[in-house]
Amino acid sequence: MKDVEQPTANAGKFQNRHVTADGSQRASVALSRPETLWFNTGTLCNIECANCYILSSPTNDALVYITADEVSGYLDQIxxxxxxxxxIGFTGGEPFMNPQMIEMAGACLSRGYEVLILTNAMRPMMRKTMRAGLQDLCTRYGDKLTLRISVDHFRSELHDEERGAGSFEKTLEGMRWLRDNGVRMAVAGRTVWGDSDADSRAGYAAFYQAHGFDIDARDPGQTVLFPEMDETAEVPEITTACWGILNKSPEDVMCASSRMVVKRKGAPSPTVLACTLLPYAPEFELGDTLQEAERDVHLNHPHCAKFCVLGGASCSA
Known part of the structure; x- marks a missing residue:
């Protein structure tokens, strides 16, 4: 497990689970409406992005492949x-690197859950066995299955700036195949280039129209625009008083409605985390079972403030 270094910009902050730097009571969030359970399929990825929050790459196996049997065990616990x-959401790494991705998705769909898979739609997804599996799942379950494609920007040169030369065209090839085979798609983009929300959505709308993709650029569930998660940025700590000041409810925060299961390299079994965004922070590891993971989460990390409370972002559809 990686050590978490305290960013210089937030020196003195985010030290105590219960109390902020100025002695105020730190805000916490109860699991009040568990709607989404995420599985990290493993940190291995076919590419290495410039700003990957989980440091996925062709060599990072800090989180190893989770298995279909392990996923089914957590479905039993639900x-x-x-x-x-x-x-049920699947993220990585690149989920289609995991050889049991189709089996895991099928196990969830067969129990009536909607399934969301986050993918770059590149070569791992385009392998013959994966394409055949997706066609079968789409035939049996239709729109219960959604693939959210990472398209960092609607302009190829900016997308490739993050993901490497030629990445945009390879992703576009995968999206065309999904379109032609009736697989429901959504898109995840980034706001790092400073475009306004309106300009970004207009750009994606034109991109979808040009390629015949049935994706709504105005719907934040279909076109998700993620801010960069810079741990060195100065952010305020969230106290219990902030809910009233911000006119926000703890139920609006992602950890009120979701948990993520990961399997660490060398660990005998998977473990449950409070948040999809903090895979390496020991404080946010809640235990091996869903029962253990029902406890409150204290917002003791810069991401909690910047990304979730102040940014209002969510990984779910």
Whole structure:
């Protein structure tokens, strides 16, 4: 497990789980409406992006491949705990690097869950076995399956700036195949270039129209625009008083509605994390079972403030 270094810009902050630097009571979030359970399929990826928050690459196996049997075990726990889960999400790394990706998605779909897979739609997804599996799942479950494609920017040169030369065209090839085979798509983009929300959505709308992609650029669930998660940026700590000041509810924060399961290299079994964005922060590891993961989450990290409370972002559809 990686050590988490305290960013210089936030020196003195985010040190105590219960109290902020000025002695105020730190805000916490209860798991009030568990709607999404995420599985990290492993940190291995076919490419290495410039600003990957989880440091995925062709060599990073800090999080190893989770198995279909392990996923099914957590689906059993959802039912045993009575969690009202609507959606199962898969993220990586690149999920289609995991040889059991189709089997895992099928296990979730067969139990009635919606399934969301985050992918770059490149070569791992385009392997013959994966394409055949996706065609079968689409035939059996239709729009219960969604692939959210990483298109960092609608302009090829900016997308390739993040993901490497030629990446945009390879992703576009995968998206065309998904379109032609009726697989439901969404898109995840980035706001690092400073475009306004309106300009970004107009650009994606033109991109979708040009290629015949049935994706709504105005719907934040279909076109998700993520801010960069810079841990060195100065951010305020969130206290219990902030809910009233910001006119925001703890239920609006991502950890009120989701958890993520990962399997660390060398670990005998998977573990449950509070958040998809903090895979290497030990404080946000809640235990091996969903029952253990039902406890409150204290917002003791810059991402909690900048990305979730102030940014209002969510990884779910």
């Amino acid at each position: 039912e045993a705990r009575g969690w009202p889960v609507r959606e």
